[in-house]
Amino acid sequence: MSTPVPGVPASATDPRAPEVAWRRMHPITPALKGWKALIALLAIVAYNMTDNIRNIGELMQDGRWRYVVAVVLAIAAVGFAYATIAWRVTKFVVDDEAVHLHTGVLFRQQRQARLDRLQAVDIVQPLLARLTGLAELRLEVAGGTGSAVSLAFLRESDAEALRAELLARAAGIRVRPDEAPAARAPEQPVFEVPMPRMLASTLRSSTTGWFVVFAVVIVASVVATRQIAPVFTLVPALLGVGGAMWTRVNQGANFRAAISPDGIRLRHGLTEARAQTVPPGRVQALRFTQGPLWRGPDWWRVEMNVAGYGGEKNQQTENVLLPVGTREEALLALWLVLPDLQVDDPxxxxxxxxxxxxxxxxxxxxxxRARLLDLVGWRRRGFLVTDRALFVRYGRIVRHLVVVPHERTQSLALKQGPIQRTLRVASIDVHSTAGPVHPMVEHLDQDVAAALLDEQTERARTARAGAGPEQWMRRPEAS
Structure with a gap:
């Protein structure tokens, strides 16, 4: 009997196993990837040339610019050639256990994304990929930094079909090689964010507020000193604020949420379209946030911890469940994660x-007595435990609410610093997966904190024992 090799499909080591068909990325992939090296090279050349205007004039007069163009073209050709070779050696295959990916030109790499540890499946379309009808399929797998597997680029329809296949396999549905699951399972729209609200909320963000404060200080300084020089410090601040505003609008544009049998579906993005599918039960914690400028319309932002997303750099994109919404939509966002709060009046x-x-x-x-540790928001601090989750409330100026389902609690720790010991208070750190949400119940009476630690540990243990299977759509075997 042959022994299974990690990262290799069974057919590669067991002659009795059915053959699998290795797949390649779309042939246009080298062009979409190779241009990045060319743009980087041009940026470096432009930076060095603009550093000294005289050099540009000398190049133009002596005709040496031809050599610069020749070098750029040569490096671009090498970059595209390398991207083509990388495309030729890159291949992947899907079986009932994992997605196997082989990459590498100089150093070969074999990776696998186990379907029983699949946390989310995203379809990402950068601008050039959207123009050519291609998409990147990104698999987020529990395992921390570097655990994501990227299949870039595939035809958009192929990416949709492959996502449906992966979610079906991850849910425990056996897919035969001759079967092609539906590209889209039926879904129920839940909410969408209108573009005018997205723009208005961005203007009402804390970034805008701090810029206004900074501008007022600069203007006051100009009036007091009668010097115009301080005004120029507004330029980099204005560029920074503009960049932050554009990023938020670009990522939150066209935001829509829906629920389907394969999980929570999120679609958003302006220049880079992203379609996320988070399978049921994979959201580890939620955080609701409301800044002071959002009080009037009563808007809220909802972020989430999802195992597998923690190591990603762009958490502002992938960990948002609702960029800005009404209180009713915030309740719907909570319902997506916890359909039944098991309370009389949610x-x-x-x-x-x-x-x-x-x-x-x-x-x-x-x-x-804990007010000495939080003079402004101590009355807002508190917690509530229901049969389904732990609710942690804090923040007076910027309001926060953190929700942790009992079965998603990783572990707990009681913390008490020297000042807290003097005041006879303590904090409970609720460990979650990496992400924007850090659940912590701070400054409780030390006896209450100790009791909460014991009770919450038991609740988490009981909830995990009664949690549903990882393969949530697999039918029980007939007895």
Missing amino acids: RALLAAALAGSGEAGGFTSVPR
Whole structure:
């Protein structure tokens, strides 16, 4: 009997296993990847040339610019040739256990994304890929930094079909080689963010507020000193604010959320379109945030921790469940993750959690002596435990609410610094997967904190024991 080799399909080592068909990326892939090296080279040349205007004039007069162009073209040719060779040696195959990917020109690399550890499947379309009808399929797998597997680039329809196949296999549905699962499972739209609201919320963001404060200080300085020089410091600040605003609008544009049998579907993006599918039960924690400039329209932003996304650089894109929404839409976002809160009035619970303070809504608040550790927001601090999740509320100027399903609690720790010991308070750190949400219940009475640690540990253990299977759509075997 042959022994399975990690990262290699069974057919490669077991002659009795059915043959698998290796697939390649789209033939245009080298062109989409090779241009990046050319752009980088041109940027370096432009930077060095503009550093000294005289050099540009000398090149133009002596005709040496031809040599520069020749070098650029030669390097571009080498870059495209390398991208073509890399495309030729890159191949992948899908079986019932994993996606196997072979890459590398000088150094060969074999990677696999186990389907039982699949956390999310994204379809990403940068601008050039959208123009050519191609897409990148990105598989997020539990395992921390570097665990993502990227298949770039595929025809958009092929990427959709492959995503459906992977989600079906991950859900426990056996797919025969001659079968082609539907590219899209039926879905139910939940909410979408109108573009005018996206623009208005960006203008009302804290970035804009800090820029206004900075501008007022600069203008006051100019008036007081009668010197115009401080005005020029506004230029880099203005560029930074403009870049931050554009990033938020570009990533949140056309944001839509839907629910389907294969998970939560999120679509968003202006110049780079992204379609995310997060399978059921893979969201580890949620955070609701409301800045002071969002109080009037009562808007909220909802972020999430998803195992596999923690190591990614662009968490602002992938970890957003709702970029800006009304309180009703915030409740819908919570419903996507926890369809049944197992409480009589979910709206009343959310109202107390988002905007309440003290003991309102059944929350356990921090003792009055803890105000020395949080002079402004100590009355907002508190927690509430339901049969489904732990709710943690904090923040007076910027309101926050963190929700952690019991079965998604990784571990807990009680922390007490020297000042906290003096005040007889302590904090509970609820460990979650890496991401923007860091659940922590701070400054509780030390006896309450100790009791919460024990009770929450037992709740997490019981919830994990009763959680559904990882392969959520697999039918029970007939007895």
